[in-house]
Amino acid sequence: MGRSDGALLEATLAGDEAAFLEIYRRHRDRIYRFAYRMTGSPEAAADVTHSCFVGLLEVPSRYDAQRASLGTYLCAAARNLSLRHASRAWRERPVADLAERQPAPGPSPLESLLEDERARVVREALATLAPLHREVLILAEYEDLDLAVIALVVGAQVGAVKVRLHRARRKLRATLEIHMRSGMLLVE
Amino acid sequence: MKQDLKPIEEDGPERDELRALLRRWRAPQAPPEIEDALQREFRRRRARRRPVLWVPLAAAAALIVAWLVRPANLPFSTTSPKAPVVPVSSPAPPLRTAEPDRSSGATPAVAEPGRARRRSTPWPKQPQVVVEPDQAALLAELGRTLSRTRQAIPGTAIPQMPEVEVPRYLEEWQTVTGEWPLVQQSDAMGGR
Numbered sequence: 097m098g099r100s101d102g103a104l105l106e107a108t109l110a111g112d113e114a115a116f117l118e119i120y121r122r123h124r125d126r127i128y129r130f131a132y133r134m135t136g137s138p139e140a141a142a143d144v145t146h147s148c149f150v151g152l153l154e155v156p157s158r159y160d161a162q163r164a165s166l167g168t169y170l171c172a173a174a175r176n177l178s179l180r181h182a183s184r185a186w187r188e189r190p191v192a193d194l195a196e197r198q199p200a201p202g203p204s205p206l207e208s209l210l211e212d213e214r215a216r217v218v219r220e221a222l223a224t225l226a227p228l229h230r231e232v233l234i235l236a237e238y239e240d241l242d243l244a245v246i247a248l249v250v251g252a253q254v255g256a257v258k259v260r261l262h263r264a265r266r267k268l269r270a271t272l273e274i275h276m277r278s279g280m281l282l283v284e
Numbered sequence: 285m286k287q288d289l290k291p292i293e294e295d296g297p298e299r300d301e302l303r304a305l306l307r308r309w310r311a312p313q314a315p316p317e318i319e320d321a322l323q324r325e326f327r328r329r330r331a332r333r334r335p336v337l338w339v340p341l342a343a344a345a346a347l348i349v350a351w352l353v354r355p356a357n358l359p360f361s362t363t364s365p366k367a368p369v370v371p372v373s374s375p376a377p378p379l380r381t382a383e384p385d386r387s388s389g390a391t392p393a394v395a396e397p398g399r400a401r402r403r404s405t406p407w408p409k410q411p412q413v414v415v416e417p418d419q420a421a422l423l424a425e426l427g428r429t430l431s432r433t434r435q436a437i438p439g440t441a442i443p444q445m446p447e448v449e450v451p452r453y454l455e456e457w458q459t460v461t462g463e464w465p466l467v468q469q470s471d472a473m474g475g476r
Contacts, residue, residue, distance in 0.1 A: 111330050113323065120322055128314035138312060146318050150325055211308070218309040237306050269302055276305075 101166035109156055120149055123167050126239055127174045133234045134178035136223055144177040164248045171235070172249045179227050221271040229264035232257050 098118070099107070107115035127148055132141035151173055152159065159169045222230055228250070235246045243261075247254045 111333075113326055113330070116326050117319065117323065120319060124314045124318070128318075129311040132311045133309070138315070142315055142318050145314060146321055146325075149322050153326065153329055214308040215310065218306055222306075222309070233306075237303050238311075265299065265302055268306075269298065272302075272305060 102161055105166065123170050127170055130171060130234060130239060131174050131178045133238060134231060135181040136219060140181045144174055147177050148173045168245055168248050175231055175249055217275050221268055224271055225264055225267060229260050232260045233264040236261055
């Protein structure tokens with residue numbers, strides 16, 4: 097069993113590069129995924145992820161182990177950084193030029209095309225949500241965090257998170273309803 | 285379970301359906317360039333931080349070395365007793381910088397201004413008597429006169445007062461009644 101996050105952070109502050117990289121490898125996927133879904137851009141997600149871990153090096157005293165785990169703290173930092181990108185994206189609505197970089201998982205070109213199209217529809221539907229609604233939906237549905245942890249990440253009360261999550265789901269369902277009726281987003 | 289953590293009932297089956305739809309949007313893996321950039325950033329910060337750590341250590345080591353190799357007969361040596369603090373209001377003792385004591389080799393040839401008040405010999409433990417310059421001369425003259433007198437008449441001592449019996453009327457007093465302020469008189473006088 098590896099060292100705890102607290103021990104790794106202490107070693108990092110003492111100049112242990114391997115400890116810092118271990119922290120990064122533990123938390124990079126969640127941070128990057130969250131930032132990617134918040135900003136809708138792989139470049140912005142990479143920027144957010146990088147800034148998030150550099151911030152841990154710059155001001156390590158901001159992290160309080162008594163309040164939350166290191167993963168939650170990093171997620172909160174990624175949330176704050178993502179909101180800067182997302183707020184600009186929310187105003188400008190650049191959803192049309194978002195490009196999906198991942199290879200399609202489908203075996204055939206037609207299936208790949210359909211999967212890409214479904215992903216695009218979901219991504220655009222998420223982009224229509226307000227950032228405060230989008231973040232709680234991403235944390236709850238994609239990262240499977242419970243309400244208490246989401247409240248810590250977004251800096252709100254659990255009740256407020258619950259309300260935001262409910263409104264986000266309702267809005268998203270209304271947005272996707274047209275595609276669901278057309279049969280494009282049929283759930284297997 | 286806390287009230288706030290209870291799932292929303294209306295999100296039951298619809299939530300599962302929505303979640304299945306959301307899962308169609310997959311996020312890519314974090315690119316390896318981030319790790320490389322963070323590694324470079326970490327090394328850059330560590331290299332920049334190293335001199336900051338070594339500067340106070342080097343300064344402390346230099347101070348220790350300077351303290352260890354100092355001349356043993358310096359007036360601020362730790363073996364010499366600590367000079368007492370002279371109050372600012374009292375006149376400072378005369379400094380002997382103009383005429384250094386040649387008999388003791390510990391005194392430097394040229395007294396430095398900052399070290400002039402430090403002495404290698406302990407201060408006298410008697411209380412310091414502050415007098416005017418004329419008074420000091422008078423006291424010195426008085427001392428010399430007394431010394432000469434004692435040398436001229438050996439065995440001179442302060443004459444003792446003869447013991448005298450106290451009269452009885454001084455021991456027995458009583459208050460005179462009817463007088464204000466209170467008046468006391470001796471029994472011998474009252475009995476007259």
